[in-house]
Amino acid sequence: MNRHRNHKFIKINVNQLTNRMSPPQFIMLIFLLLIFIGTVLLSLPMSAASGLSVGLLDAFFTATSAVCVNGLVVVDTGTVYSVFGQIVIAVLIQIGGLGFMTMGVILAILLGKKIGLKQRLIIQQTTQSKSTSGLVKLCLYIFCIAFAFEAIASVILTFRWAGEMGWGQAAYNAVFHSVSAFNNAGFALWSDGLSSYIGDPVVNIVIITLFVSGGLGYIVIVELFRKRTWKKFSLHTKIVLLSSAILLGVGFVLLLLLESFNPATFAQLSWSERGWAAFFQSATPRSAGFNTLDINSMLSSSQLLIIILMFIGASSGGTGGGIKTTTFFVLILATINTFRGGGQIHAFDRKISMDIIMRALAVVVSSIACVLAVSLMLTVTEGMYEDHFLEVLFEATSAFSTTGLSMGLTSELTSTGKVIVAITMFIGRLGPLTLAYALAKKSRKSKLGYPEDHVLIG
Amino acid sequence: MNRHRNHKFIKINVNQLTNRMSPPQFIMLIFLLLIFIGTVLLSLPMSAASGLSVGLLDAFFTATSAVCVNGLVVVDTGTVYSVFGQIVIAVLIQIGGLGFMTMGVILAILLGKKIGLKQRLIIQQTTQSKSTSGLVKLCLYIFCIAFAFEAIASVILTFRWAGEMGWGQAAYNAVFHSVSAFNNAGFALWSDGLSSYIGDPVVNIVIITLFVSGGLGYIVIVELFRKRTWKKFSLHTKIVLLSSAILLGVGFVLLLLLESFNPATFAQLSWSERGWAAFFQSATPRSAGFNTLDINSMLSSSQLLIIILMFIGASSGGTGGGIKTTTFFVLILATINTFRGGGQIHAFDRKISMDIIMRALAVVVSSIACVLAVSLMLTVTEGMYEDHFLEVLFEATSAFSTTGLSMGLTSELTSTGKVIVAITMFIGRLGPLTLAYALAKKSRKSKLGYPEDHVLIG
Ligand SMILES: [K+]
Ligand SMILES: [K+]
Numbered sequence: 001m002n003r004h005r006n007h008k009f010i011k012i013n014v015n016q017l018t019n020r021m022s023p024p025q026f027i028m029l030i031f032l033l034l035i036f037i038g039t040v041l042l043s044l045p046m047s048a049a050s051g052l053s054v055g056l057l058d059a060f061f062t063a064t065s066a067v068c069v070n071g072l073v074v075v076d077t078g079t080v081y082s083v084f085g086q087i088v089i090a091v092l093i094q095i096g097g098l099g100f101m102t103m104g105v106i107l108a109i110l111l112g113k114k115i116g117l118k119q120r121l122i123i124q125q126t127t128q129s130k131s132t133s134g135l136v137k138l139c140l141y142i143f144c145i146a147f148a149f150e151a152i153a154s155v156i157l158t159f160r161w162a163g164e165m166g167w168g169q170a171a172y173n174a175v176f177h178s179v180s181a182f183n184n185a186g187f188a189l190w191s192d193g194l195s196s197y198i199g200d201p202v203v204n205i206v207i208i209t210l211f212v213s214g215g216l217g218y219i220v221i222v223e224l225f226r227k228r229t230w231k232k233f234s235l236h237t238k239i240v241l242l243s244s245a246i247l248l249g250v251g252f253v254l255l256l257l258l259e260s261f262n263p264a265t266f267a268q269l270s271w272s273e274r275g276w277a278a279f280f281q282s283a284t285p286r287s288a289g290f291n292t293l294d295i296n297s298m299l300s301s302s303q304l305l306i307i308i309l310m311f312i313g314a315s316s317g318g319t320g321g322g323i324k325t326t327t328f329f330v331l332i333l334a335t336i337n338t339f340r341g342g343g344q345i346h347a348f349d350r351k352i353s354m355d356i357i358m359r360a361l362a363v364v365v366s367s368i369a370c371v372l373a374v375s376l377m378l379t380v381t382e383g384m385y386e387d388h389f390l391e392v393l394f395e396a397t398s399a400f401s402t403t404g405l406s407m408g409l410t411s412e413l414t415s416t417g418k419v420i421v422a423i424t425m426f427i428g429r430l431g432p433l434t435l436a437y438a439l440a441k442k443s444r445k446s447k448l449g450y451p452e453d454h455v456l457i458g
Numbered sequence: 459m460n461r462h463r464n465h466k467f468i469k470i471n472v473n474q475l476t477n478r479m480s481p482p483q484f485i486m487l488i489f490l491l492l493i494f495i496g497t498v499l500l501s502l503p504m505s506a507a508s509g510l511s512v513g514l515l516d517a518f519f520t521a522t523s524a525v526c527v528n529g530l531v532v533v534d535t536g537t538v539y540s541v542f543g544q545i546v547i548a549v550l551i552q553i554g555g556l557g558f559m560t561m562g563v564i565l566a567i568l569l570g571k572k573i574g575l576k577q578r579l580i581i582q583q584t585t586q587s588k589s590t591s592g593l594v595k596l597c598l599y600i601f602c603i604a605f606a607f608e609a610i611a612s613v614i615l616t617f618r619w620a621g622e623m624g625w626g627q628a629a630y631n632a633v634f635h636s637v638s639a640f641n642n643a644g645f646a647l648w649s650d651g652l653s654s655y656i657g658d659p660v661v662n663i664v665i666i667t668l669f670v671s672g673g674l675g676y677i678v679i680v681e682l683f684r685k686r687t688w689k690k691f692s693l694h695t696k697i698v699l700l701s702s703a704i705l706l707g708v709g710f711v712l713l714l715l716l717e718s719f720n721p722a723t724f725a726q727l728s729w730s731e732r733g734w735a736a737f738f739q740s741a742t743p744r745s746a747g748f749n750t751l752d753i754n755s756m757l758s759s760s761q762l763l764i765i766i767l768m769f770i771g772a773s774s775g776g777t778g779g780g781i782k783t784t785t786f787f788v789l790i791l792a793t794i795n796t797f798r799g800g801g802q803i804h805a806f807d808r809k810i811s812m813d814i815i816m817r818a819l820a821v822v823v824s825s826i827a828c829v830l831a832v833s834l835m836l837t838v839t840e841g842m843y844e845d846h847f848l849e850v851l852f853e854a855t856s857a858f859s860t861t862g863l864s865m866g867l868t869s870e871l872t873s874t875g876k877v878i879v880a881i882t883m884f885i886g887r888l889g890p891l892t893l894a895y896a897l898a899k900k901s902r903k904s905k906l907g908y909p910e911d912h913v914l915i916g
Contacts, residue, residue, distance in 0.1 A: 261842060300845050301837040308830060331823050338820035339894035342813065354812060355800065361819055362796035365789050368826075372766060379759040384719060387758050390847035436797035 024438035028430060031067060031096070035426070038063025038092045047085030054080060057418055064422040066092035068429035069319055071186025071289035071404020072395070074411055074418060078189035083172075089187060090179050096429070097183025097214070097319040098146050142218045145225075146182060149213055153178040153206050160202045181210035184319040186289020186404035194280075198292040199273035204280055211288035216240060217318030235350040236326065240315045243325040244286065251282030251309055255302055264297040285309035287320035289404030296407045300390055303407065307394055310403040311371065321402030321428050323367050330360040359433065366432040371396050374424050381416045382409065395421065400428040482896035486888060489525060489554070493884070496521025496550045505543030512538060515876055522880040524550035526887035527777055529644025529747035529862020530853070532869055532876060536647035541630075547645060548637050554887070555641025555672070555777040556604050600676045603683075604640060607671055611636040611664050618660045639668035642777040644747020644862035652738075656750040657731035662738055669746035674698060675776030693808045694784065698773045701783040702744065709740030709767055713760055722755040743767035745778035747862030754865045758848055761865065765852055768859040769829065779860030779886050781825050788818040817891065824890040829854050832882050839874045840867065853879065858886040 043059035045051050053059070054075060061074050062081075066089045075081075077089065157174035158167070165173070173189060180187045188194060197203035213221060223237045230238070256278040259266045266274050280292045285306050295303065313322010329347075334357050337345045345352045374396040379389065391407045398405050399421045413421060427435060501517035503509050511517070512533060519532050520539075524547045533539075535547065615632035616625070623631070631647060638645045646652060655661035671679060681695045688696070714736040717724045724732050738750045743764045753761065771780010787805075792815050795803045803810045832854040837847065849865045856863050857879045871879060885893060 258838070299837070299842050300847050300850075301834055301842060304830070304834055304837060304847065331819070334816060335820040335823040338816045339824075339891075342816065357816075357819070358792060358796045358800065361789070361815070362793040364823075365793040366797075372762070376759055376762055379757070379762060380716070384757050384759060387848055388845070389758050389762065389851075390845055392758075393847075433797075 024430075024434045027434060028438045031426065031430065034067045034092065034095060035060070035063050038067055038088065041088045042081070042085055047082055047088060049080055049082045049085075051082075057415060061418050061422050062089065063092060064425050065404065066185065066187065067096040068402055068425040069093055069097040069183050069185040069321075070399065070402045070425045070429070071180075072399055072406060072410045072421065072425065073187070073404075074413060076191045077187055078191060086176065086189065090176055093183050093185040093187060094179055097185060098142070138218070138222070141222055145218065145221055146214075149182050149210060150175075150178045153181070153210050156202065156206050160200075160206075177207070178210060181207045181288065181290065182214045182319070184211050184214050184287050184289065184314065184321075184402070186284075186287075188290060192294070193291040195292050195294065198280075199270065199276050201276070204276050204292070207288075207290060208280060208283050211290070211320075212244075212283060212286065215286050215288065215314035215318050215320035216244065217315040219317050220315060235348055235352075236316075238348050239326050239329050243329040244315065247286065247309060247312060247325065248282055251285070251305065252278050254305055255282050258299055258302045258305070259293075262297070262299050262302075265293055281306070282309070284405065285313075285401075285403055286325075287314045287322055287401055287403045289398075289402075291405055295394075295405055303390055303394060306405065307397045310397050310401040310405065311367070313401045313403070321400070321431075323363050323401075327360045327363050330357060331364060334360070362436075363432050366436070367400065370424070370427060370432070371400050374400065374420060377420050378409075378417060381414055381420065382412075396424065399424040402428050482888075482892045485892060486896045489884065489888065492525045492550065492553060493518070493521050496525055496546065499546045500539070500543055505540055505546060507538055507540045507543075509540075515873060519876050519880050520547065521550060522883050523862065524643065524645065525554040526860055526883040527551055527555040527641050527643040527779075528857065528860045528883045528887070529638075530857055530864055530868045530879065530883065531645070531862075532871060534649045535645055536649060544634065544647065548634055551641050551643040551645060552637055555643060556600070596676070596680070599680055603676070603679055604672075607668060608633075608636045608640050611639070611668050614660065614664050618658075618664075635665065636668060639665045639746065639748065640672045640777070642669050642672050642745050642747065642772065642779075642860070644742075644745075646748060650752070651749040653750050653752065656738075657728065657734050659734070662734050662750070665746075665748060666738060666741050669748070669778075670702075670741060670744065673744050673746065673772035673776050673778035674702065675773040675778075677775050678773060693806055693810075694774075696806050697784050697787050701787040702773065705744070705767060705770060705783065706740055709743070709763065710736050712763055713740050716757055716760045716763070717751075720755070720757050720760075723751055739764070740767070742863065743771075743859075743861055744783075745772045745780055745859055745861040747856075747860075749863055753852075753863055761848055761852060764863065765855045768855050768861040768863065769825070771859045771861070779858070779889075781821050781859075785818045785821050788815060789822060792818070820894075821890050824894070825858065828882070828885060828890070829858050832858065832878060835878050836867075836875060839872055839878065840870075854882065857882040860886050 039056065039060040041047060041059075042062050043053050043056050045053050047059070048054050054062075058074050061072075062077075064070070065072050077086065081089065154171070154174045157178060158171045161170035161173055164170075176187075176189055179185075190196065194203060194207065216224075217240065219234075220237045220240050223233055227233055233241075256274065259278065260274070266277070269277065277293050280290075281298075281302075284290050287310065295306070298306075311322055312328045313324055314320020316324045316326055330345075330352060333347060333352065334345055337343065345357065371393075375389075375393050378392045378396060382388075382392065388409070391409045394405070394407045395409045397403075402425065410421065430438070497514065497518040499505060499517075500520050501511050501514050503511050505517070506512050512520075516532050519530075520535075522528070523530050535544065539547065612629070612632045615636060616629045619628035619631055622628075634645075634647055637643075648654065652661060652665065674682075675698065677692075678695045678698050681691055685691055691699070714732065717736065718732070724735070727735065735751050738748075739756075739760075742748050745768065753764070756764075769780055770786045771782055772778020774782045774784055788803075788810060791805060791810070792803055795801065803815065829851075833847075833851050836850045836854060840846075840850065846867070849867045852863075852865045853867045855861075860883065868879065888896070
């Protein structure tokens with residue numbers, strides 16, 4: 001009897017299994033698989049510069065960070081990993097960031113296969129597009145855009161760096177940092193990030209352009225290329241552009257203002273360097289994760305500001321994380337609307353449905369719960385008698401929002417801490433909605449017809 | 459011409475002015491007036507124990523803290539203020555907590571006046587009741603309940619303390635702390651709060667009963683007395699009781715667990731003392747503000763937990779603050795519902811309307827914004843080169859949620875910091891909704907008929 005069952009169970013082949021899975025479940029599985037492969041590769045002795053394996057835990061942490069385009073590191077990428085290890089990291093970043101599914105579609109096209117509805121649904125989920133038609137075209141478009149951005153940036157950076165490090169090194173660094181920047185991964189080959197180029201216009205402009213473009217999301221970039229005028233943009237694109245601009249502006253002004261009081265950062269810099277530094281550090285929390293200033297030397301107030309910006313994060317359907325700029329915008333809109341007495345919620349002469357507002361609510365509530373729970377766990381595992389709460393909150397938010405900026409705690413994490421942060425990076429990359437849909441049981445429609453009753457709020 | 463206008467302006471008398479005000483505006487005005495009167499009285503030399511005025515700023519801070527039933531103090535209430543000053547504080551607490559309007563109605567009844575619709579609307583706003591009918595009866599009921607609770611508690615505490623401090627002192631302390639506890643004010647006459655009674659069952663039970671009852675809100679207490687069985691309770695009462703019980707339980711277990719590792723707190727205590735201490739400290743963030751453990755000696759993790767509990771706070775229509783247990787419950791419910799695929803949101807076989815969920819959303823978004831903005835300002839004004847962010851976040855949340863617990867920052871605040879915290883206490887006591895309605899221009903109904911458009915969330 002038992003034997004018979006086992007036999008039957010084995011007969012359910014992989015194909016049947018993937019057919020039974022919903023798109024969110026499939027996406028989760030692929031991410032887990034990528035992390036597993038990355039862990040194996042990075043734990044090989046040949047991946048380490050010393051020729052001795054970095055160990056399973058650190059390889060697992062690095063692979064998770066790369067696949068989830070996070071950028072938090074427990075060992076220094078530039079010195080601990082060999083060139084082979086660094087290439088593995090770059091490939092994981094590219095697959096995790098560009099979207100393995102986009103890659104899958106391209107592969108399928110190249111191999112002449114037909115793409116079924118199932119696959120279309122999965123691509124739709126990862127690229128957050130509205131319909132399942134025209135997806136192949138979209139994927140090709142995305143691939144071309146990503147390639148064009150990274151190629152052009154690599155060329156420019158190679159020329160910029162050739163003088164100081166020779167053509168070979170310059171090209172290698174240029175490609176690695178271009179891939180890392182466009183995919184909002186934040187992995188750098190220098191232990192102080194991009195601090196050597198704090199006032200360098202070329203490096204600043206190229207890197208910022210890359211990660212801002214990647215963080216806007218493919219839909220927005222495609223619309224920017226295709227429609228070109230504000231009036232023709234969709235509501236989504238308008239909200240993304242407006243809220244990104246506001247967050248960038250507010251962050252720039254506040255950081256410039258606050259850090260001007262800081263002898264550890266701005267005192268040694270010229271005014272143009274200060275401007276670039278404030279601009280870079282206000283853009284990077286939109287989940288790029290690069291930095292040109294030592295985050296740990298900044299004022300607590302600036303660090304809190306960066307935490308808030310990281311939590312809001314980038315835009316949907318891109319390589320960035322966080323609750324997303326659109327979620328933030330919709331929540332503020334709904335709040336102001338309620339304070340004004342309610343009614344229809346609208347922006348740019350378009351109505352925003354209750355469904356979207358409820359999604360925004362669910363995302364923000366679960367995200368706050370996640371960051372607070374992780375912070376609580378880390379205050380226990382990482383030196384429970386010390387008070388370094390801002391650092392803990394910073395790393396928790398950075399892990400969840402896939403930003404990868406650090407005040408220094410991550411490099412000193414305990415083993416338990418590393419596992420907690422790795423899981424947080426994974427949850428953050430999938431996002432609360434995808435994760436919930438992947439883990440939820442079959443959706444039960446709630447029974448209709450309950451009588452309404454009043455509850456006092458606030 | 460100008461003269462004529464001035465003349466006309468003066469003619470608009472106070473009566474006309476109050477008639478033009480909305481209930482939220484009226485409530486705000488009365489609170490400001492109470493704070494003004496309190497400031498004047500507490501700055502008198504006779505209010506200070508030394509006979510020398512405590513100064514306008516500290517008097518203003520204490521008056522605001524008392525009227526807003528907060529409990530944060532910049533000077534020690536027991537040693538700095540005279541008996542006269544302490545009585546002023548107790549009266550301000552009673553008026554601010556019990557609700558000046560309830561008091562006003564009682565006075566009006568005693569004076570034989572008729573209560574108009576306008577007054578009824580104001581009472582409705584302050585007591586958060588559903589209709590304007592039966593308000594006089596409700597006010598009387600509330601008054602009787604408050605008086606009964608405080609009287610019985612005072613008698614018990616007098617007997618408890620008579621042995622150690624004599625009948626006169628015992629009675630004085632009993633009345634002061636009963637008033638402070640029932641109104642969730644958290645003002646104590648001892649500088650270490652109630653730490654001397656950490657394991658004392660009588661003091662623990664009496665004080666906890668008082669502030670928990672006050673924090674449940676009058677509607678719930680009235681229902682508890684009148685309806686008695688769970689089935690007959692309204693949805694509001696059921697949600698309040700359930701979420702309060704869950705928060706109390708979770709807080710108790712976590713604090714007991716976490717502090718067991720702490721040599722600075724639980725190591726010196728017996729098991730029964732630990733139990734009482736964990737119970738007291740898990741109940742007090744529901745905005746009572748008393749403490750039997752030194753909050754500053756607790757672990758960062760426990761402090762973070764208390765911050766979260768303070769932010770959630772007590773229940774609507776009572777003497778407590780925070781976003782309220784019902785708001786928290788509704789948000790969690792809406793989030794889970796969205797993750798399960800949407801549909802009608804319901805609890806205890808009752809539907810919860812979109813209107814209520816939107817109010818909850820507005821309250822939580824504006825409350826988070828307020829606490830973060832205040833924290834950001836305090837990191838700048840209170841030693842911008844030091845990292846004591848957890849303390850700053852703790853005091854900001856404590857001020858906003860009218861809890862009044864402190865890790866010690868408040869007693870060392872700069873003058874600017876005192877003003878910021880005082881304003882936060884005021885905003886927190888009024889609540890975001892009342893404040894917004896008081897400050898908002900006449901409600902503009904949004905234009906109907908915008909076409910819907912999609913936005914990507916999360
Ligand atoms: K990143
Ligand atoms: K209080």
